[in-house]
Amino acid sequence: MINTVFESHYIRDFDIVTHAIDTFNTKQKNFTLHTSLNFDIICAMKSNDVNYNINTTRELLKTHDFKHSKSMGQNFLVDVNIPEKIVKMSGVDKSYGVLEIGPGLGALTSILSREAGFVTSVELDKRLVPVLKEIFAEHSNVNIIQGDILKLDIKNLIDNMSGFEYHVCANLPYNITTPAITAFIEAGFFKTITVMIQKEVAKRICAKPGSSEYGAFTVFINYHAVPGILFDVPPECFSPRPKVTSSVVKMEIKGNQISDKNDEKTFFRVVRAAFGQRRKTLVNALYAVFNKTHSKAEITEIIETCGFDTRIRGEMLSIDDFIKVASHF
Numbered sequence: 001m002i003n004t005v006f007e008s009h010y011i012r013d014f015d016i017v018t019h020a021i022d023t024f025n026t027k028q029k030n031f032t033l034h035t036s037l038n039f040d041i042i043c044a045m046k047s048n049d050v051n052y053n054i055n056t057t058r059e060l061l062k063t064h065d066f067k068h069s070k071s072m073g074q075n076f077l078v079d080v081n082i083p084e085k086i087v088k089m090s091g092v093d094k095s096y097g098v099l100e101i102g103p104g105l106g107a108l109t110s111i112l113s114r115e116a117g118f119v120t121s122v123e124l125d126k127r128l129v130p131v132l133k134e135i136f137a138e139h140s141n142v143n144i145i146q147g148d149i150l151k152l153d154i155k156n157l158i159d160n161m162s163g164f165e166y167h168v169c170a171n172l173p174y175n176i177t178t179p180a181i182t183a184f185i186e187a188g189f190f191k192t193i194t195v196m197i198q199k200e201v202a203k204r205i206c207a208k209p210g211s212s213e214y215g216a217f218t219v220f221i222n223y224h225a226v227p228g229i230l231f232d233v234p235p236e237c238f239s240p241r242p243k244v245t246s247s248v249v250k251m252e253i254k255g256n257q258i259s260d261k262n263d264e265k266t267f268f269r270v271v272r273a274a275f276g277q278r279r280k281t282l283v284n285a286l287y288a289v290f291n292k293t294h295s296k297a298e299i300t301e302i303i304e305t306c307g308f309d310t311r312i313r314g315e316m317l318s319i320d321d322f323i324k325v326a327s328h329f
């Protein structure tokens, strides 16, 4: 039995080798290394024991001297409990069509595949894509796509998941955290977004008015969603270890609070202005941006009409306060 499994893997591995020659596009001397890494990882991942898979992955990466790409934010999860916890706490079930970004070696993908209806997984690193395709070849509910999530059309990505509810669940590469979350929210398709990100960014997302972490990004997120930190993940859970602690954040998307698109645009102009010059009073910060249409006296009057002290700073305002102020512009 074991022999048959290995033989079939072996035969399939020849396909990958052929494919790998085209895809890896790496130097000759690296070729053997990647090919054997492929083979070992595939055998390890295909065994049904997740514990074995992840621990083995860590060993394999070391043994085969896999060069993690810093610029691609490659910190792979090697603690088996974390992907299980992320998937459980994000609420994934069979009605979910999940968009995952950066599957790496598939630590989270394999749990998502078990629990979700469908998983579309986008990986930038061309070295990893053939490995992932092979690992998930028999998982009919997993679609691996090579590309940069910031350049792909999100609508196209989720089109093959029609019939499911759209959600995001990912261990995000840290260098694209804010543009990626912004793109998911602006796409307007997702019901929830659960992502592992730097703790510092998670704190900014969940910050309260008046705190030093509270800023334009906090307001943007809280205008569109109800965010919450699910749990923290220490550096030891990754290989290689990142320098900072990570947090898993879940954002539940809510309906827009301003129905008119132009009014919404003005709201965000006011928010950006308020945080553009944090040390200025709200009146001065707004005047710096709206001076072509409003005199300083008019802006001062707006702030007073809204019931605020004219010396207040923008960072003290809640979302509702900003909505109130923006309605006068």
Ligand code: SAH
Binding pocket: 072, 073, 074, 075, 076, 077, 078, 101, 102, 103, 104, 105, 106, 107, 108, 122, 123, 124, 125, 128, 147, 148, 149, 150, 170, 171, 172, 173, 176
């Ligand atoms: N999810 C895996 C790996 C996380 S590391 C795990 O938890 O173990 C981040 C992953 O994102 C890497 O595999 C990296 O290659 C990939 N990545 C980096 N930038 C990307 C981008 N712009 N689009 C898609 N994937 C990206």
